[in-house]
Amino acid sequence: MKLRINTEKKQGNFLLQVHTEVSGERIGIFGQSGSGKSTLVHLISGLLQPDRGEIYLNDECLFSTSKRVNLSPERRRIAIVFQQAMLFPHLSVKANLLYGYRRCRTENRQIKPETLIAILKLQPLLQRGVANLSGGEKQRVALGRAILANPRLLLMDEPLSALDDTLRFQIIPYLKSVSEEFGIPYLFISHSILEMQLMADRILVIKNGQIAETTTPDQLARKSMAQSPKGYLNLIHLADPFQKNGLYAYQWGDNTLFVSDGEPTGQSLFELSSREIILFKKHPEAISARNLLKCTVAEMFDSEGRVGIVLAMKSEKLVAEIVRSAAEELKITVGSTLFAAIKASSFRKLG
Amino acid sequence: MTLTPEDSTAIWLSLKVALTATLLALPFGFALAWLIVFKKFRGKVMLEVLVNLPLTLPPVVIGFFLLLLLGKNGWIGKLLDASAIPIIFTWKAAVIASATVGFPLLVRSIRLGMESIDEQLIEASRSLGAAWYDTLVTIILPLSLRGIMAGSLLMFARSLGEFGATIIIAGNIPGVTQTIPLAIYDYASSPSSVTMALSLCLVSILISVVVLTIHELLGKKLDRRGAL
Numbered sequence: 001m002k003l004r005i006n007t008e009k010k011q012g013n014f015l016l017q018v019h020t021e022v023s024g025e026r027i028g029i030f031g032q033s034g035s036g037k038s039t040l041v042h043l044i045s046g047l048l049q050p051d052r053g054e055i056y057l058n059d060e061c062l063f064s065t066s067k068r069v070n071l072s073p074e075r076r077r078i079a080i081v082f083q084q085a086m087l088f089p090h091l092s093v094k095a096n097l098l099y100g101y102r103r104c105r106t107e108n109r110q111i112k113p114e115t116l117i118a119i120l121k122l123q124p125l126l127q128r129g130v131a132n133l134s135g136g137e138k139q140r141v142a143l144g145r146a147i148l149a150n151p152r153l154l155l156m157d158e159p160l161s162a163l164d165d166t167l168r169f170q171i172i173p174y175l176k177s178v179s180e181e182f183g184i185p186y187l188f189i190s191h192s193i194l195e196m197q198l199m200a201d202r203i204l205v206i207k208n209g210q211i212a213e214t215t216t217p218d219q220l221a222r223k224s225m226a227q228s229p230k231g232y233l234n235l236i237h238l239a240d241p242f243q244k245n246g247l248y249a250y251q252w253g254d255n256t257l258f259v260s261d262g263e264p265t266g267q268s269l270f271e272l273s274s275r276e277i278i279l280f281k282k283h284p285e286a287i288s289a290r291n292l293l294k295c296t297v298a299e300m301f302d303s304e305g306r307v308g309i310v311l312a313m314k315s316e317k318l319v320a321e322i323v324r325s326a327a328e329e330l331k332i333t334v335g336s337t338l339f340a341a342i343k344a345s346s347f348r349k350l351g
Numbered sequence: 352m353t354l355t356p357e358d359s360t361a362i363w364l365s366l367k368v369a370l371t372a373t374l375l376a377l378p379f380g381f382a383l384a385w386l387i388v389f390k391k392f393r394g395k396v397m398l399e400v401l402v403n404l405p406l407t408l409p410p411v412v413i414g415f416f417l418l419l420l421l422g423k424n425g426w427i428g429k430l431l432d433a434s435a436i437p438i439i440f441t442w443k444a445a446v447i448a449s450a451t452v453g454f455p456l457l458v459r460s461i462r463l464g465m466e467s468i469d470e471q472l473i474e475a476s477r478s479l480g481a482a483w484y485d486t487l488v489t490i491i492l493p494l495s496l497r498g499i500m501a502g503s504l505l506m507f508a509r510s511l512g513e514f515g516a517t518i519i520i521a522g523n524i525p526g527v528t529q530t531i532p533l534a535i536y537d538y539a540s541s542p543s544s545v546t547m548a549l550s551l552c553l554v555s556i557l558i559s560v561v562v563l564t565i566h567e568l569l570g571k572k573l574d575r576r577g578a579l
């Protein structure tokens with residue numbers, strides 16, 4: 001998917017000026033509230049008309065003042081998943097799901113309802129009224145409804161913001177799997193760095209109505225390390241642990257990680273804050289932390305007075321964070337060998 | 352309670368006029384409410400004032416203007432005269448009077464219903480491939496059903512009570528244009544007919560109670576269905 005946007009839109013005192021070209025299948029749009037993310041979604045989908053400029057999707061002109069083109073929203077084939085599910089309250093779950101499908105031209109109907117219902121596990125919900133669904137179920141139906149419209153592009157406008165943490169991480173695998181399974185590129189809009197790390201490959205950072213930079217989730221997380229309350233979040237996928245002394249022991253490369261809050265079976269995703277990792281120059285004789293990893297410094301980066309240390313094990317990497325004076329005192333340089341101590345309770349299970 | 356054959360005709364005529372006026376006004380009321388709620392255009396405030404004007408004007412004034420418009424020398428009157436369609440002093444004139452006076456109530460209710468629809472539902476529908484008219488029929492219409500129903504019943508009830516405008520353009524001809532309020536007015540002017548007037552008043556109250564009960568029951572039913 002290639003998206004080229006050169007547009008301006010004034011709304012009261014707010015001016016959105018976007019000049020960018022981005023390609024990829026999983027694009028993130030990151031910005032604080034009021035930065036213009038939602039306006040951009042409206043401009044791309046055709047729900048709002050730019051004052052001037054042009055918007056191209058895969059070389060097809062969606063809007064252009066010079067060519068006098070303004071494709072109506074229904075002809076753009078760009079579906080939106082909103083923050084609230086926005087299911088039609090007078091229709092059943094099934095009728096909601098099929099709303100876009102029925103309006104999609106036969107030759108474009110590549111995704112069949114049965115396949116999607118199976119992937120999103122919607123079968124048990126079909127006969128229910130939309131008022132009887134939980135928040136997570138509603139968002140799953142909304143996602144299904146958008147996908148079944150067989151769009152060329154899916155806009156996800158903070159689809160997880162209205163959900164609590166548990167539900168959020170239950171929905172993320174669905175969001176990822178449908179777009180991978182059906183090959184629908186998406187723009188994922190959010191103000192959460194964690195969601196960007198999980199959902200996007202490339203990120204447009206939007207600030208005060210303008211694209212401030214184009215970056216990667218990792219670069220974004222590194223840059224915001226010092227300001228973010230949890231520092232840099234290391235995301236670690238672990239699976240099938242064995243239990244030992246009341247802890248879950250997961251194999252992670254050549255190391256074994258001991259985690260307090262694990263899951264007896266299956267795959268789990270954990271976050272580990274860069275601030276929860278304590279670094280030692282030499283092997284500490286005895287410590288209370290259950291994990292001690294021997295690693296090499298692969299890279300060091302600056303984030304507003306703090307130093308991020310990229311620790312490399314055989315194939316795994318972790319980012320730890322220390323203050324500059326500590327880095328100088330320990331004489332840490334790229335290539336140094338360090339020991340990283342992590343408490344078993346520092347791993348927070350996400351889903 | 353006694354009702355003369357003229358009274359019965361007045362009752363049926365009242366119901367016929369009110370129903371026709373409501374049905375006639377409904378599509379226009381819906382379209383106008385939609386324009387006011389969802390469209391941006393110049394002169395919108397003027398349009399709103401114009402729509403609401405009959406609400407504040409004395410019905411007699413409305414009747415007088417309608418007479419000027421529909422009378423033999425009026426713009427529309429001339430056209431009707433040329434096509435030999437009699438309007439003034441027929442039951443059709445009573446329908447026009449009722450439709451004009453009750454129209455703001457209808458638009459107001461439908462508007463309230465439409466304003467309660469979340470804009471993102473409409474955006475969702477559009478982005479899912481529905482053209483504006485498709486969204487209008489499949490989303491806006493069903494979701495403003497409660498407002499439409501409330502407005503129609505209000506207008507129907509208001510039409511039953513219409514007097515001022517009706518007497519000017521339809522007159523008070525028993526069996527032809529005499530509706531319940533006009534018949535009561537006739538009875539009230541002669542001291543010997545108090546009982547007759549009371550009987551018709553009772554019928555009036557009865558119809559109003561039935562209309563309001565239907566309004567409440569339908570409202571509850573729609574609430575249960577989860578519609579707005």
